[in-house]
Amino acid sequence: xxxxxxxxxxxxxxxxxxxxxxxxxxxxxxxxxxxxxxxxxxxxxxxxxxxxxxxxxxxxxxxxxxxxxxxxxxxxxxxxxxxxxxxxxxxxxxxxxxxxxxxxxxxxxxxxxxxxxxxxxxxxxxxxxxxxxxxxxxxxxxxxxxxxxxxxxxxxxxxxxxxxxxxxxxxxxxxxxxxxxxxxxxxxxxxxxxxxxxxxxxxxxxxxxxxxxxxxxxxxxxxxxxxxxxxxxxxxxxxxxxxxxxxxxxxxxxxxxxxxxxxxxxxxxxxxxxxxxxxxxxxxxxxxxxxxxxxxxxxxxxxxxxxxxxxxxxxxxxxxxxxxxxxxxxxxxxxxxxx
Numbered sequence: 001x002x003x004x005x006x007x008x009x010x011x012x013x014x015x016x017x018x019x020x021x022x023x024x025x026x027x028x029x030x031x032x033x034x035x036x037x038x039x040x041x042x043x044x045x046x047x048x049x050x051x052x053x054x055x056x057x058x059x060x061x062x063x064x065x066x067x068x069x070x071x072x073x074x075x076x077x078x079x080x081x082x083x084x085x086x087x088x089x090x091x092x093x094x095x096x097x098x099x100x101x102x103x104x105x106x107x108x109x110x111x112x113x114x115x116x117x118x119x120x121x122x123x124x125x126x127x128x129x130x131x132x133x134x135x136x137x138x139x140x141x142x143x144x145x146x147x148x149x150x151x152x153x154x155x156x157x158x159x160x161x162x163x164x165x166x167x168x169x170x171x172x173x174x175x176x177x178x179x180x181x182x183x184x185x186x187x188x189x190x191x192x193x194x195x196x197x198x199x200x201x202x203x204x205x206x207x208x209x210x211x212x213x214x215x216x217x218x219x220x221x222x223x224x225x226x227x228x229x230x231x232x233x234x235x236x237x238x239x240x241x242x243x244x245x246x247x248x249x250x251x252x253x254x255x256x257x258x259x260x261x262x263x264x265x266x267x268x269x270x271x272x273x274x275x276x277x278x279x280x281x282x283x284x285x286x287x288x289x290x291x292x293x294x295x296x297x298x299x300x301x302x303x304x305x306x307x308x309x310x311x312x313x314x315x316x317x318x319x320x321x322x323x324x325x326x327x328x329x330x331x332x333x334x335x336x337x338x339x
Contacts, residue, residue: 018228020154025147034136035136041128056115059115073105164237183196184196185197185234186233187225189226200217250293253290274318281293
């Protein structure tokens, strides 16, 4: 293959999707009938605010029963402590009273927890994105009740090809600044304004159909416009400083082998003599079937991509001609002999 040069256009544009960094499907940890549903879709709620509540009647009754059992077990245990010292009861009987006391204590604690679980509270400040149930409905344990999102903590997600993904800085905000890659978003509601994005994460596996990687940037809170999860954005990446400062090349894994000193190399083809020359290289990150080569190669260089592990210095090679494609058969009824 001949190593290509950087694309003439340093600005790349991608369609983006807005998502919430904090979102949750809320559910009750106990079953029951919904007695109160206190919020509507789109309503803003604060952290710890009560959102819904189940009918607590049965849970209160259980709580009282467990409390009575606990009090009785506690009294029996305390009396047993006195009797075992006097030798009036055996150690075995004392241990039985102690076990019943601990069991009653645990049962009371569980009943108290179940009673508390009949109240559903907001885990963080945000907006109710969806209400999955209605008031007075019977629900099961862990059945989705409400969806909550944090509109102040937004993400922008988009897909890019593997040839570009390694050129993006991946890490902290400081890494992005030193990486010289600017990424910003525009929205249809405010197309004249652009909003800087901060790198968050990138998928390590390509989509099987599109062979692209999903990359996620965080969008700092904006007061100029309203941005909601589910909206779309136009994302622009400026590769100018990266490409002009130090072009990055991506080579297939099959082109790279190890030298006798176990250093990475490629085989450069001398097109005058059709022999190969060892070319030491420096490699960076690996993603998918490509490797980032940061030093040692340049645009226009022809290298070997097949059988690199079996070559040696000055070995003669020949270029593989593209396979000729056979003419398709035209088995139409007019070309088939009639019987």
